[in-house]
Amino acid sequence: MKQHLKALVLVLVVGGLAVWAFNHFFMSKVSQSPSNISAIEKMETEGVPNFTSKALEGQSFDLNQMKGKVVILNFWASWCGPCVEEVPSLIKLIKEYKGEIQLIAVSGDSNEADIHVFLKSFPELKGENIKIVYDQDRSLMKMFEVARLPESLILNKDQKLVKKLVGSIDWHTKDSLEYMDSLLGKTK
Numbered sequence: 340m341k342q343h344l345k346a347l348v349l350v351l352v353v354g355g356l357a358v359w360a361f362n363h364f365f366m367s368k369v370s371q372s373p374s375n376i377s378a379i380e381k382m383e384t385e386g387v388p389n390f391t392s393k394a395l396e397g398q399s400f401d402l403n404q405m406k407g408k409v410v411i412l413n414f415w416a417s418w419c420g421p422c423v424e425e426v427p428s429l430i431k432l433i434k435e436y437k438g439e440i441q442l443i444a445v446s447g448d449s450n451e452a453d454i455h456v457f458l459k460s461f462p463e464l465k466g467e468n469i470k471i472v473y474d475q476d477r478s479l480m481k482m483f484e485v486a487r488l489p490e491s492l493i494l495n496k497d498q499k500l501v502k503k504l505v506g507s508i509d510w511h512t513k514d515s516l517e518y519m520d521s522l523l524g525k526t527k
Contacts, residue, residue, distance in 0.1 A: 378484060379500065379503065382492075382499065382500035383499055383500045383501070384499070385499070386494075386497060386498045386499045386500075387402070387412075387483070387492065387494055387498055387499070387500055388482060389401055389402045389403050389498075390402055390479060390482065392443075392470075392472045392479070393472070394470040394471060394472060395451070395454065395455075395458075395471045395472070395473060396465075396471075400470060402443075402498065403498075405441050405498070406496065406497070406498055407496050408438070408439060408440065408441050408496060409436075409439065409440045409441070409493065409494065409495060409496060409519065409522045409523060410440070410441045410442075410443060410493075410494040410498065411429070411433075411440065411441070411442050411443070411491055411492070411493055411494075412443050412445065412483070412491065412492040412493075412494065413429065413442060413443070413444045413445065413489060413490075413491045414445045414447060414474075414479075414480060414483070414485045414488055414489060414490045414491070415444060415445070415446060415447065415488055415489045416446060416447040416448050416488050417446070417448050417453045417454060417456065417457035418448070418453070419447075419488045419489060421488070421489055421506060421507035422488055422489040422507065423457075424507050425489060425507040425508060425509070425510060426461050426464065427461075428508075428509045428510040428511040428512075429442065429510045429511075430461065430463045430464060430466070430469075431510070431511040432510040432511045432515065432516075432519070433466060433468050433469055434463075434466065435511070435516070436468075436519065436523075437468075438467070438468050439523055440468065440519060440523075441468050441469075441470070442468060442469045442470070443470050443472060444464065444469060444470070444471050444472065445472045445474045445479050445480070446471065446472065446473050446474060447474055447477065447480060447485075447488060448473065451473050451475075454471065454473055458471070486505070487505060487506075489505075489506065489507055490503070490504065490505050490506075491503070491504045491508075492504075493522070495522055496522070496523075501522065502518075
């Protein structure tokens with residue numbers, strides 16, 4: 340009986356130490372690394388990080404050039420069904436606002452040729468207020484911590500994050516238009 344009692348005490352001590360070590364290790368990792376929530380909060384309060392990129396047409400631009408306009412930073416790929424599904428309503432939204440809203444469509448495709456094939460189906464994506472970016476090295480996706488496609492960030496005129504959308508949506512609904520109007524300071 341004494342041996343069973345000693346074994347039980349030993350198991351409890353080792354188990355307690357294991358739980359303490361796990362909690363200590365886990366808590367130190369949480370306090371050392373910023374969470375997604377703090378990154379989102381930082382983009383909401385301080386603004387999104389500026390970046391310079393090259394559109395498919397060849398012209399370079401940086402995000403700061405778009406201050407004063409609402410920007411939709413849309414991460415997509417030609418092979419992504421939900422991405423393809425939302426493109427027509429996204430184009431319609433951008434056209435309706437005639438330059439007040441800018442679209443930066445960041446492609447996660449594995450090669451640029453796939454993007455050009457995709458654009459044959461949606462030639463209006465080559466519009467005036469739309470920039471198509473091939474994120475070949477996935478640096479923009481990493482910068483904005485994109486987890487899945489499609490994912491969109493809506494930035495206000497000060498380039499602060501006001502909404503993060505994960506998944507496909509209909510961009511041209513009454514609610515969407517009212518929301519965009521509110522970001523642009525329009526009253527009806």
